[in-house]
Amino acid sequence: MSDFDYDVLVIGAxxxxxxxxxxxxxxxxxxxxxxxRETLGGTCLNVGCIPSKAMLHASEYFEAAAGGAxxxxxxxxxxxxxxxxxxxxxxxxxxxxxxxxxxxxxxxKVDWLKGYAKFTSADTVEVAGxxxxxxxxxxxxxxxxxxxxxxxxxxxxxxxxxSTGALELAKVPGHMVVIGGGVIGLELGSVWRRLGAKVTCVxxxxxxLPGMDGDVRKEANKIFxxxxxxxxLKTKVTKAEVKGKKAVLTLEPAAGGDxxxxxxxxxxxxxxxxxNTDGLALDKAGLSxxxxxxxxxxxxxRTAVDGIWAIGDVVPGPMLAHKAEDEGIACAENxxxxxxxxxxxxxPSVVYTMPEIAGVGLTEEAAKERGEVKVGKFPMLxxxxxxxxxxxxxxxxxxxxxxxxxxxxxxxxxxxxxxxIAQAAQAMEFGATSEDIAYTCHAHPTHSEAVxxxxxxxxxxxxxx
Numbered sequence: 375m376s377d378f379d380y381d382v383l384v385i386g387a388x389x390x391x392x393x394x395x396x397x398x399x400x401x402x403x404x405x406x407x408x409x410x411r412e413t414l415g416g417t418c419l420n421v422g423c424i425p426s427k428a429m430l431h432a433s434e435y436f437e438a439a440a441g442g443a444x445x446x447x448x449x450x451x452x453x454x455x456x457x458x459x460x461x462x463x464x465x466x467x468x469x470x471x472x473x474x475x476x477x478x479x480x481x482x483k484v485d486w487l488k489g490y491a492k493f494t495s496a497d498t499v500e501v502a503g504x505x506x507x508x509x510x511x512x513x514x515x516x517x518x519x520x521x522x523x524x525x526x527x528x529x530x531x532x533x534x535x536x537s538t539g540a541l542e543l544a545k546v547p548g549h550m551v552v553i554g555g556g557v558i559g560l561e562l563g564s565v566w567r568r569l570g571a572k573v574t575c576v577x578x579x580x581x582x583l584p585g586m587d588g589d590v591r592k593e594a595n596k597i598f599x600x601x602x603x604x605x606x607l608k609t610k611v612t613k614a615e616v617k618g619k620k621a622v623l624t625l626e627p628a629a630g631g632d633x634x635x636x637x638x639x640x641x642x643x644x645x646x647x648x649x650n651t652d653g654l655a656l657d658k659a660g661l662s663x664x665x666x667x668x669x670x671x672x673x674x675x676r677t678a679v680d681g682i683w684a685i686g687d688v689v690p691g692p693m694l695a696h697k698a699e700d701e702g703i704a705c706a707e708n709x710x711x712x713x714x715x716x717x718x719x720x721x722p723s724v725v726y727t728m729p730e731i732a733g734v735g736l737t738e739e740a741a742k743e744r745g746e747v748k749v750g751k752f753p754m755l756x757x758x759x760x761x762x763x764x765x766x767x768x769x770x771x772x773x774x775x776x777x778x779x780x781x782x783x784x785x786x787x788x789x790x791x792x793x794x795i796a797q798a799a800q801a802m803e804f805g806a807t808s809e810d811i812a813y814t815c816h817a818h819p820t821h822s823e824a825v826x827x828x829x830x831x832x833x834x835x836x837x838x839x
Contacts, residue, residue, distance in 0.1 A: 388416020390686030390698030391514030555582030750831030
């Protein structure tokens with residue numbers, strides 16, 4: 375009989391961890407998952423992706439009713455905001471989905487070890503005072519909010535908050551300042567703007583949405599400005615003080631210069647996330663982290679120590695739930711002796727604002743650094759479904775290799791961009807050319823026809839513009 379308690383022990387039950395545990399169990403491996411939260415699902419299900427989408431969706435309805443979009447279609451209403459109920463439906467969504475993971479653990483015979491794990495050796499961890507030994511250990515502890523020097527987050531007070539605190543605000547702030555023009559700040563900032571807050575976004579760089587395609591970043595900035603978000607770009611926050619029930623921020627130009635102050639009812643700190651490796655006692659297992667605090671892995675998700683694997687936000691790459699899930703499946707399959715692969719060149723990213731912003735593959739800037747490219751663009755204004763639905767903002771952009779016509783990247787801004795990007799990702803996974811997309815029949819009238827037209831535009835022949 376084996377002297378191991380488990381074939382596989384997963385540390386962390388976020389998207390990467392719970393998926394890895396379920397897949398390992400499905401493959402016949404005796405599996406456990408250590409998680410100290412009261413519910414499964416990690417940041418994503420509890421205080422991240424899922425609850426933020428519940429608030430985004432609800433606030434879209436509120437703004438459509440209050441802001442005239444419904445009136446344009448002959449539906450006249452005067453909405454009344456019931457914030458408690460809006461928060462209630464968010465909590466219900468979280469409860470249902472986290473409970474669903476617990477059900478899947480039971481169904482697949484995954485043992486939930488309730489507590490936070492820390493290594494005591496290369497094959498043993500301690501969970502809630504008990505030693506657990508496993509043949510394979512997967513580190514899937516995710517990430518947490520990056521702190522900003524000089525700005526102390528206190529979610530309980532509800533004045534200077536992080537993304538978790540921004541989901542729990544008891545009332546709509548008069549003025550919300552968002553520090554950071556990335557995905558999380560723009561999503562949560564747009565929620566409270568729709569519900570009536572004045573929103574100012576302070577970004578250190580010269581443009582919002584770092585890492586995204588240049589055209590997308592410029593267009594997104596225009597759209598958000600039109601919606602009422604004020605931007606202070608090339609600006610840094612050096613200090614934040616709570617005075618009574620307000621915060622006073624000290625701002626300086628990023629390049630240096632005279633300071634100014636800005637008063638806010640709520641400050642949302644969203645400058646990024648960092649890997650959760652503190653408290654794991656990685657040194658006891660013979661592991662260390664790189665300069666960014668990440669655990670380095672090979673193509674199969676093996677770490678430098680035999681029998682220890684790592685996936686998700688604790689390893690290099692984009693901090694995205696779907697990337698972690700795919701790595702969880704691949705890692706479990708590699709442990710089981712199968713071939714688990716993740717194509718890190720084809721990981722879509724989405725900003726769930728209205729309109730949504732999505733991309734997969736290379737930006738035009740990155741593609742041009744590698745060689746000659748051809749680019750096709752098509753505006754949503756010329757797409758029949760978007761126009762009919764009063765959703766004219768945005769475009770689709772297809773970037774292809776000039777010689778082979780192989781698609782290198784697709785970027786889009788549209789109400790359903792997050793769903794549209796899936797066909798681009800699948801096409802790229804199969805090595806499609808822009809011609810392949812252009813000659814694929816798309817249903818009419820759909821937003822996705824804009825992807826076809828943008829692909830046609832790569833060779834200069836879109837129909838509807």
